[in-house]
Amino acid sequence: MDALKALIWNEWRQQRLMVLIMLAATLIIWGMMLVISGLKLFERMRDNVGVTCMICLFLLYCFSCTDSFTGEFTKRTDKFLLSMPVSMSFIYLSKYTFNFLIFLAMTISGAILFYPWIGAVFDGVSWIFLSGILLFMLVLHSVIFFLALIGRNNNSGILAILVFPVSFLCGYPGYLMLMIFFFKDDFKWAVSGIFLTLFVLYVLFFSFGIYLWTKRISRGLKIFKPLLAFTCFLLFFPWLLYLVVYTYSCIKLNSAIRAGELNGVFVSAEKFIYPPKHGLKNTYEDLSAFRKLSGNFLENKVIRSLKEKFPLPLSENFPWFQTMLRNRGNNKLLTLKEKYFVAEFILKNSEMNAMNSILDSALKKNYCYFPVNSEMVLWTIRDAVIFEGNRACAFSLQGNYEEFFLCLNKMSVLRNMIENDSLDIVEVFMGHLTFHKYETAVLAGPDNEEAVKYYENFIREIASTRLKFINSIHVLLTEIMKNPGSLIKDELNFLSRKAINAELPINALIALNARIIYIPWLYSGGADLIRCEIIEKNIFEKIKNTTIFPEIKNEYERIVKCYGQLPYKCRWWGPYSLERHFKDRTALEGYKLCFALKIYYTKHGKFPEKLEELCSEILSKIPLIPSNGEPFKYQKGYDIYKETEKLSSSNILGTRETEHINEGFTLKGGSFNIVYCPSDMKKESGR
Amino acid sequence: MNENAVVIRDLKKSYGRRKAEVLKGLDMTVKKGSVYALLGLNGVGKTTSIRIMTGQLAPSSGTVLILGLDPFKNAVELKRKLAYVAEDQRLYDWMTLKDLIKFVRAFYPQWDEFACERLIKIFSLPDNCKIRDFSRGMYTKAALLTALCRKPEILILDDPTMGLDTAARRDFMSGLLEAIHEFERTVIFSTHIIPEIDGIADYAGILVDGRIVVENEIDKLKASLREVRMSPADVSRLPEIKSQLNRRERGGEMIITLRAGDAEINNLMNAADIKHFVISAMSLEDIFLALSKPLYAAGQTQNN
Numbered sequence: 001m002d003a004l005k006a007l008i009w010n011e012w013r014q015q016r017l018m019v020l021i022m023l024a025a026t027l028i029i030w031g032m033m034l035v036i037s038g039l040k041l042f043e044r045m046r047d048n049v050g051v052t053c054m055i056c057l058f059l060l061y062c063f064s065c066t067d068s069f070t071g072e073f074t075k076r077t078d079k080f081l082l083s084m085p086v087s088m089s090f091i092y093l094s095k096y097t098f099n100f101l102i103f104l105a106m107t108i109s110g111a112i113l114f115y116p117w118i119g120a121v122f123d124g125v126s127w128i129f130l131s132g133i134l135l136f137m138l139v140l141h142s143v144i145f146f147l148a149l150i151g152r153n154n155n156s157g158i159l160a161i162l163v164f165p166v167s168f169l170c171g172y173p174g175y176l177m178l179m180i181f182f183f184k185d186d187f188k189w190a191v192s193g194i195f196l197t198l199f200v201l202y203v204l205f206f207s208f209g210i211y212l213w214t215k216r217i218s219r220g221l222k223i224f225k226p227l228l229a230f231t232c233f234l235l236f237f238p239w240l241l242y243l244v245v246y247t248y249s250c251i252k253l254n255s256a257i258r259a260g261e262l263n264g265v266f267v268s269a270e271k272f273i274y275p276p277k278h279g280l281k282n283t284y285e286d287l288s289a290f291r292k293l294s295g296n297f298l299e300n301k302v303i304r305s306l307k308e309k310f311p312l313p314l315s316e317n318f319p320w321f322q323t324m325l326r327n328r329g330n331n332k333l334l335t336l337k338e339k340y341f342v343a344e345f346i347l348k349n350s351e352m353n354a355m356n357s358i359l360d361s362a363l364k365k366n367y368c369y370f371p372v373n374s375e376m377v378l379w380t381i382r383d384a385v386i387f388e389g390n391r392a393c394a395f396s397l398q399g400n401y402e403e404f405f406l407c408l409n410k411m412s413v414l415r416n417m418i419e420n421d422s423l424d425i426v427e428v429f430m431g432h433l434t435f436h437k438y439e440t441a442v443l444a445g446p447d448n449e450e451a452v453k454y455y456e457n458f459i460r461e462i463a464s465t466r467l468k469f470i471n472s473i474h475v476l477l478t479e480i481m482k483n484p485g486s487l488i489k490d491e492l493n494f495l496s497r498k499a500i501n502a503e504l505p506i507n508a509l510i511a512l513n514a515r516i517i518y519i520p521w522l523y524s525g526g527a528d529l530i531r532c533e534i535i536e537k538n539i540f541e542k543i544k545n546t547t548i549f550p551e552i553k554n555e556y557e558r559i560v561k562c563y564g565q566l567p568y569k570c571r572w573w574g575p576y577s578l579e580r581h582f583k584d585r586t587a588l589e590g591y592k593l594c595f596a597l598k599i600y601y602t603k604h605g606k607f608p609e610k611l612e613e614l615c616s617e618i619l620s621k622i623p624l625i626p627s628n629g630e631p632f633k634y635q636k637g638y639d640i641y642k643e644t645e646k647l648s649s650s651n652i653l654g655t656r657e658t659e660h661i662n663e664g665f666t667l668k669g670g671s672f673n674i675v676y677c678p679s680d681m682k683k684e685s686g687r
Numbered sequence: 688m689n690e691n692a693v694v695i696r697d698l699k700k701s702y703g704r705r706k707a708e709v710l711k712g713l714d715m716t717v718k719k720g721s722v723y724a725l726l727g728l729n730g731v732g733k734t735t736s737i738r739i740m741t742g743q744l745a746p747s748s749g750t751v752l753i754l755g756l757d758p759f760k761n762a763v764e765l766k767r768k769l770a771y772v773a774e775d776q777r778l779y780d781w782m783t784l785k786d787l788i789k790f791v792r793a794f795y796p797q798w799d800e801f802a803c804e805r806l807i808k809i810f811s812l813p814d815n816c817k818i819r820d821f822s823r824g825m826y827t828k829a830a831l832l833t834a835l836c837r838k839p840e841i842l843i844l845d846d847p848t849m850g851l852d853t854a855a856r857r858d859f860m861s862g863l864l865e866a867i868h869e870f871e872r873t874v875i876f877s878t879h880i881i882p883e884i885d886g887i888a889d890y891a892g893i894l895v896d897g898r899i900v901v902e903n904e905i906d907k908l909k910a911s912l913r914e915v916r917m918s919p920a921d922v923s924r925l926p927e928i929k930s931q932l933n934r935r936e937r938g939g940e941m942i943i944t945l946r947a948g949d950a951e952i953n954n955l956m957n958a959a960d961i962k963h964f965v966i967s968a969m970s971l972e973d974i975f976l977a978l979s980k981p982l983y984a985a986g987q988t989q990n991n
Binding site: 087 | 741743762763764766767770771773775776777778779780781782786789790791793794795830
């Protein structure tokens, strides 16, 4: 025991200066964060600074740990230390234990200090995040110790710094995996896997370290150098492969685009929550501006003319539809007439079979359907089928190496689709993983005045940004149409304009006859912005008391119960798959109803009072919500600011903004929620 | 009871990918309670053999027993009984002598407080001064102090005086001498500076090219070797002498080193009809040089 004390005391005496410097740095940065927070400076940078401090500051200490061993060699005190009557492993353990304890103490204290700043992002399951980071850093700690033993001089510190990015890259996908599941309910699946991997790595490097030390494998260690290089290569390999896949896909897409093989390319910005049940005047003004750019085939004028030319029913022949798609020319979008045919046909055959055949066809032949991003497929289906009637491909290249196999798969599918001329629209979405956080919708819900207030600001910001985005799209389109070969340059130009926080303006693009648009990465921080603001105000607890929250909670619990019914393949994705499945089905049924309602409108010039009215002439039966068998809630017209009426009495928004529009319809069911305006201003929320 | 503190048999050690052999079958025996001088020129394998004895290196082959223990397998047990001062040994120089003593004492329950105080006085070491501020001589003395106070059964000193000036070396040696006499323990002293151990060591082993070529009590060693001086003209009359170790010319005289007694040399000279010759006894340094330097004849080695 005396020996252990002496060794630890020795370590402390040698490293106390570094520890104190680190603590001082931590406190100084923490103080700066306080000031930043208090003065509301750099609001959106706090997350980054917080995470950086949580990780990097203590990794610096980790590097200093290397001196624990290397210092003995470089100061040549190793012989003296080894002349002490204790075993090599005892010395190793004492050194390791000391560094480990200090590292642990500093990491935990840092996490506690800096967590409040990132809590706005990673709320809810903080212990997972903290313990994940901790474990990840422990692995790094043991890796660095291991490297210190290989190097046996201070160069190993440099080596460790070089290896750090590799280690980080190694751990980063795991971290992202964690994030994917963070707001979902089956994150434990991913967490357990990640933790196990990290633990195995930790044990491995720890064992290697102690082996090297006790076996006195010394300076030469030539075998370890290629081994280390090989390990680095292995760690990098998926990223390299990913890079190849990414590059290849870009080249392929570009060549396809330049050769005019694609009729349209879907431009995608990151998930954006549109104003849900309530909205603001400027949003609608903005939408009006937006609408002017769009060429919806249900534009009143067009519909009227179509209605005159092609009275319903147009056709009941399903093969006709398929033939039309098959024979359609490559280089143009469907004409309005064709779209109308398709829409009418689908609705006339509006049994599940017809819709399913479209969906199945899409999923089996013309779509890449990936469970990781099924919403995107749904989104594409919706836009393609409802508004355009085109086939589409949701092609997702997302920036994490654990997905590289998927990328490969996607690439081959995409290639086939391009070669087989089976694409009309390609959605290119290359960017970081997106986390669709239904909490955002909840937080922005109508029952909380503060939420509404913040949401108002948020919407204002988005509205102005969106206009900028649309302008940017105009510029981009003009450029691209002038010179299709200069895509990359245009992408860069576009990105440099920082047109973020934008919603997908596919209709705008179509209205502009855009044939080729390729924008690989648009990033939106909108959802995160509102999250930060709200959590900072400690609203989350209040939100829990809203009427929406229990609804979602109950739905979730029900889904969890259904989890056991999932097919084996889906289980890895857990309840989330099931949730998505129901959402997809619900949306499908919901859109079918929307179609029917629109067709009804084109025939009668008004929307029905009740859904049952559709039965007699358009639908054989009214679709139900698949997950619970209940009917959709239909309301003719929609209420702008309906939910803000309560707030209006407190003069937060003003009574004049409460308004009921008797046109259009509102359709709700489960997560499906659409408000349709006959003037084609569409609002939607919920997922 | 085993009277030998160190027994080494056929010890071999090779380094590197090319397996360069540093020790080529070293045999060495050190009796308990003796002061053993391991002598050799630079690079003959002194430090390697000591590192093997202290368990820092594993031998390629051969047997090493220190106090009956295998230094590699029983490293911890042996380190309790063994103290080692390496050549150019570094201590934790951010410590004061007091800190250093406190640190080392924690590992040795048998730590000798009394001796420690005495040695601090003998070596005139300041106990509150940082070791990094010590002079070279003080530094070495501090290392010796921490070694001696552990009450080791065997003390191994690997060229501890390397880099010290004459005064510091003499200072160190006198302190060591006092300590050795006082504590009466086995000491192995590796050096290539012979005069500093002449008079201290009981035994000497001369290490040449990875082997011990001569190992004996120093008095016997001195008694067994002689230098014969004669004129170069007479040398041609000498027959081939098996006991001849070295031959060199100095000041117009030929000096031949022989492993033989006075009577034997007289007989040899008479037989060769050489009248004018002088037989003289050799110092330990002369013996060391005679054995370590190459022989006069090409193709022959000093091991012959």
